[in-house]
Amino acid sequence: MNQIQDIVKTYYGETLSTSNDLKTDACTTADSPPPHVSAALAAVHDEVASKYYGCGLAIPSLLEGLKVLDLGCGAGRDVFALAKLVGPDGHVTGVDMTDAQLDVAREHEAWHAEQFGYDAPNTRFVKGYLETLGELDLEPNTFDLIISNCVINLCTDKPEVFRQAHRLLKPGGELYFSDVYADRRIPADLAADPVLYGECLSGALYWGDFQSIAKAAGFTDPRTVNHRRLGIIDPALKDKLGPIRFASVTARLIKLDGLDAACEDYGQAVIYKGGIPGMEQVFVLDAEHSIEAGRVFPVCGNTLAMLMDTRFAPYFDVVGDGATHYGLFPGCAAPDVFASTDEDEAPASPGGCCG
Incomplete structure (x- = not known):
């Protein structure tokens, strides 16, 4: 264990008792989940929920029957x-490195299985x-x-985390984080x-x-699901950080071969x-x-693959055979994740492409 890992274990295992001890809003969630997700979160034991330090909603749609891995699960809320x-x-x-957090999670496995009406914990x-997922009892693909x-911002070898996540996912699976x-x-x-x-800032x-x-x-094509600028609550930390801006981002990385390097238009x-529930x-x-x-919604080749080569395929029909390439998809631009966001912003219109 290196010095940074020791700092993280101490901060989350000893320094913080509950999420109320945080000095910034980096490790808090502003997202409003759909009703079925809210109900699932509400069903989590209070002791587990009180030790939640997430910065977003890392729960996508269409989950029934899936095999899921949570990296840095803490006390197990998600x-x-x-x-x-x-x-x-x-x-x-x-998966987590902190014994104090894992102890809380394991103590509540049977309780949750009973609450959910399961014969045994799932x-x-x-x-x-x-950083060493490859050494754990986790089967690739x-x-x-x-x-x-x-x-992931707390990890000392972030590229290795992404490489291992890609290795562990099935084709068409996703890292949603x-x-x-x-x-x-x-x-x-x-x-x-x-x-x-420890506050998820200097490792960002x-x-x-x-x-x-x-x-x-x-x-090949990382997508931004949502984002928000972060506020620094503690004046001393704000002074240390100066002009650096931080954002909490929920991203979707889908394991698909053959994606284009840019958003290409195939008509x-x-x-x-x-x-889809929710x-x-x-x-x-x-x-x-x-x-x-x-509604007929024009898409680039990558977006089409993300819909039709994944678990979402049964919910979509495709228009066009993709036999002709028309160049770059028009209007392709990623969002500025550090801009102030308007929660009431209207949904993207058809034809807006990749973020």
């Missing part, structure tokens, strides 16, 4: 919520470091979904500050580096047939793709 959402035929594994908790909630990013590379003196690191990746690292790991569109009328793939049921 694991247990997912255990309810995947149902008795699904399974959720949580959860498992594994102690380990995200077996997970439908990997989530992580404000943890929330994390904190900076608008520049963090200076070394700040990166060594234990409080800033520069947003541009995240894009490069994700692509190098095999996730195709999709029609959402509706029916997104019956509008399916949100990412910040640039809110697809209304029954």
